[in-house]
């Protein structure tokens with residue numbers, strides 16, 4: 001069992017990481033519960049695989065659990081789902097000291113967290129992330145929320161979990177594409193904060209893609225540490241936390257332009273990371289060999305590195321509407337050397353130039 005502590009003063013919490021921990025979660029969860037009433041929110045894929053195990057484990061220690069299953073997929077991440085779940089919380093008579101558990105990927109985590117943030121002005125919640133992306137990214141840091149019709153993650157809150165339980169074994173049932181999408185975010189951590197992590201992935205890539213237990217544990221732990229460190233310094237994204245958006249400016253635009261259908265998130269971010277690295281190369285912040293390493297590692301991981309036949313003007317127009325661009329300047333996270341990035345203003349022409 002490995003533990004990573006996220007230090008956020010009165011909102012601090014531990015992340016427990018261990019293979020097979022779903023079976024004996026009750027040993028660790030008790031001290032994070034204020035009553036024995038637990039509402040599990042999961043989705044239609046994860047429920048078939050892991051809901052029983054979790055419920056059994058919780059009921060063994062005398063908890064009163066009930067669950068709800070939402071339809072798997074990003075389409076569920078909307079305000080209608082939130083309304084239904086809030087009504088369900090009330091029907092089940094959840095109180096201020098009850099706990100909501102999110103069992104699933106980032107979609108379930110964002111939804112369940114938002115319900116927990118708003119029900120009775122905020123009740124406790126616990127993350128049990130089951131995708132690699134959720135284990136290394138979305139379950140840590142307290143951003144929760146849902147999409148509006150034309151705006152991703154626009155309705156939301158900051159609501160930190162009481163604890164995160166990562167069973168590294170559950171990603172065995174994920175398809176390879178989802179694994180690669182999660183790996184994309186891990187590579188991002190290497191680029192923004194940890195050159196050794198980047199080297200480690202380069203060196204061990206084939207075993208990582210075969211889900212070598214020790215390596216996967218190491219990657220998840222290191223990712224949680226890095227995200228935790230950044231979030232501890234800047235919980236509400238006033239400055240440093242923005243570096244987590246490396247690759248996301250162009251990535252988000254590509255996802256939106258393709259209707260969130262053609263690319264999964266980590267794939268779009270991979271393309272965005274190559275584009276941002278190219279801008280850094282043009283500005284001579286990084287040399288060509290580091291640029292090539294970034295590109296090669298993403299490609300060897302089975303991730304896309306080109307935006308295909310999208311219109312580059314459409315990409316730039318969407319970036320200009322990105323909610324992260326204050327004062328209409330285009331902000332980009334650019335690499336400066338292995339393990340280090342910074343925030344810069346980038347011109348429209350520079351972006352068009354690298355998209356050529």
Ligand SMILES: NC(=O)c1ccc[n+]([C@@H]2O[C@H](COP(=O)([O-])OP(=O)(O)OC[C@H]3O[C@@H](n4cnc5c(N)ncnc54)[C@H](O)[C@@H]3O)[C@@H](O)[C@H]2O)c1
Nearest residue numbers: 045046072105106107108130131133134138143170173174
């Ligand atoms: N809050 C944050 O800080 C943050 C950060 C990054 C991403 N996100 C959000 O996360 C979401 C994406 O998360 P995701 O990639 O986990 O997608 P997801 O939750 O849709 O999961 C992907 C698919 O895998 C299935 N699945 C989950 N666990 C499984 C398992 N162990 N075995 C087999 N199948 C499994 C799900 O049912 C789903 O079909 C997006 O909505 C994104 O906005 C949030």
Ligand SMILES: [Zn+2]
Nearest residue numbers: 185248265269
């Ligand atoms: Zn991301």
